[in-house]
Amino acid sequence: MSGSKSLPTAVEALDDKAKEHKQAQNTKYHVSVARSNISEINSEFDELATRLRDLKYYKTVLEEAFGGSAPTMTAGAVQAIENATGVTQDDLLENVQSDDVGENEVETHLKQIRSAKKQVKSVIQTIENQLESERSAWTTKVEAAEELQKILGGQNADFSRTLNHMHSLLTRELMDTSGSASNFVSEWENATSDWEKHQSLQSFDDFQEKHDLSDDTIEDVKTLSKSQKLTLADVSMETLEEMKRVDEFESAVELSL
Template sequence: MSGTQTLPTAVDALKDKALEHKRGENAEYTISVAQHNISEINSELENLEEAVRDLLYYKTVLEEAFNGSVPTMLSSTIQTVENAVDATQDELLENVQVSDMSNEDVSLDEDETELKVELTPEVETHLSQIRSAKQQVENVSETIQSKLESKRDTWSTRVSAAEELQKILGSQNSDFARTLNHMHQLLTRDLMDSSGNASRFVSEWGNATDNWEEHQSLQSFDDFKAKHDLSDSTIEDVKTLSKSQQLTLADVSMDTLEEMKRVDELESAVELSL
């Protein structure tokens, strides 16, 4: 019976098959670990990329639209980001894999429990670097946002003053009125929206401020007063009108009436009751 294996030979054959099966399981586990580690790295890198994208938006708008200065820590933050993502493909592949299991590591006679897929120590370190870089980016971004909010508040006050004057004058300058509406939209809706296009915002804001400069006398009551050489009392009466308060002839001096009549915008905008 030449085809019949001896008992020791049969046992060895079974052991070889068991070892082969075990190595297959170990290979599957190694692949699972690698996939899990790669997924974690990709997720953190995506978060970092988003934070950097927001930072670059705010930086561009602050510098190019408002001539602001960015924090000095920006350079070191960018370097930290570069260090966190500066890993070669070979290094990443090595870091996401567990050490090979030898035959001695394989147990054939113990009950098996499902192995938990965990991060390798190297990947833990890499993830910590990425998260630290992201935190630095967010800190710088918040500082820049604070500066932008200050710019927005200043410009919003100026635009509101111009809108108030336009209200008195009946928005006689339609071009400037459109500019004010556009500036209000840019300040309240677009400025802090980092999902937008920074270059487009810079361009639109530049066009709006160019038009703003062309209408200096319409920017505020002080500018309007200076251009038309008006008295404080006349300006106060104009402000009364802006609050929709009734103004009668008894409340207005002859000097004020004469000043209003020589300014075309006021003559057509002001209505006095007897």
């Protein structure tokens, strides 16, 4: 009799063991899946971290080197990053093991990270466009100054070095996010400081204004600088007089009878 009474108990105990085993298997399975998903999350985080470093570089250069303003959507991108990084790997694993999490939590977290990446990318593209505009404007200025330096025979060595430095910063270093933003800002500030010391050499207009030269004289100087010949009949006495009183033209312009 006692044996017949113990049978249901034994069956119940066996059922409990089976449930525990099944639950353990399910937990191991979910943990395994979670670890796989976490690996994917880590990969997404790596990409997000790279974009975040790029954003920090571009924002610093735009604001501190060129006095620009980052787009208003930068704040939204930062908030998205904070939301995406609010859950840790340990949190996810612990929730899976305690069965406090739905199956979609990891996927939801992945979506948050990808959304943050998308927003950061959008901000970066906007700032890149702003920096490209700055680069284009400054390149035009530097090239105009370089043309004037060629006409004057590169007489001002200090300014020639400044132009070479600015050209290098604009073409090689400005958009290179692997470099240091603070270093670029410092280099650019030094270069533009030297640039401002040579205002009359920044363009033909500045040079013309400083020396009170006529348009005809400037055009004749440009022609002569390109190794094109001018006869005395092509040059007015006023132009010759203006050329004579500008020291920089002594070695830059040569007239022969």
